[in-house]
Amino acid sequence: MNENFLLEAAEAHARERLSDKRYDHTMRVARTAERLAGLHGLDPAKACLAGLLHDLMRETDGKKLLRIAAERGVPVDDAERGKPMLLHGPVAAEVAKSELGVRDEAVLEAVRVHTTGATGMGPLALAVFVADKIEPGREGEWVEELRGLADKDLREAVRESLASSISYTEERGRAVHPKSREALEWLGGKS
Ligand SMILES: [Fe+2]
Ligand SMILES: [Fe+2]
Known part of the structure; x- marks a missing residue:
């Protein structure tokens, strides 16, 4: 992939679609994911790209997320139908593919x-998942x-x-969400 081009395009999309607060969170997640990638x-660059893209559709309303999901053939389960905001990741991955030309499957999966x-x-995907939780804006002993x-x-x-x-x-x-329970079991935890 043309990394610099994609990173710049992803940042511009985030800037355009998100509030200042969410954009700042996005930048912190991207940097945290990048740092974790270096450690592991x-x-x-892929971690940074996924971080920039992860919340791209987080401020899009639920009806629109359901509509885009239907248009692009994103599978929607009962939990997501009841709480469409859960679709902001899957829909962001589709938008990243169609509007930015992101093809890297690991990046798309992470989003x-x-x-x-x-x-x-x-x-x-593990790195981006946890970067979202531990970026420097998150506080607390547990964090x-x-x-x-x-x-x-x-x-x-x-x-x-x-x-x-x-x-x-x-x-x-x-x-x-059943997917969270399944993921926890897959990781060897009890749910
Ligand atoms: Fe998110
Ligand atoms: Fe996030």
Whole structure:
């Protein structure tokens, strides 16, 4: 891929589509993913690109996400139909493909699964998933712990992150996305 061109185009798209706050988050995720990639032997430019793209559709309303998903043949499950915002990753991956010409499957996967996680997610997807949780704008004791874990072991960091968000969701009586549960089990955690 023409990396510089894609990185610039992805940043411009993020700038155009997102509020200042979300754009700043996006830039921090991109840098964090890039740093984690360097630590874990992954391609930093790909990690940065996926970070720039991950929340591209996060401020697009649910109806529009459902419409784009239908137009582009993105599969939509019951959980996503009930809470279309869950589609912002899968739809962003489609937009990245069609509007920016991103073809790298690992980058597209990282964007697609960053909200829920997924069974079999690759190393780049793990890095972006956890970068979203530990970027410098996130605060708290638990985040600090997760940062330490992410520097050492991406799978373990994603497992911890999923386990904790699943129990948080359950405590509040909300539905846990089946993909998150499957991802946690795949990573060797109990859900
Ligand atoms: Fe997101
Ligand atoms: Fe995000």
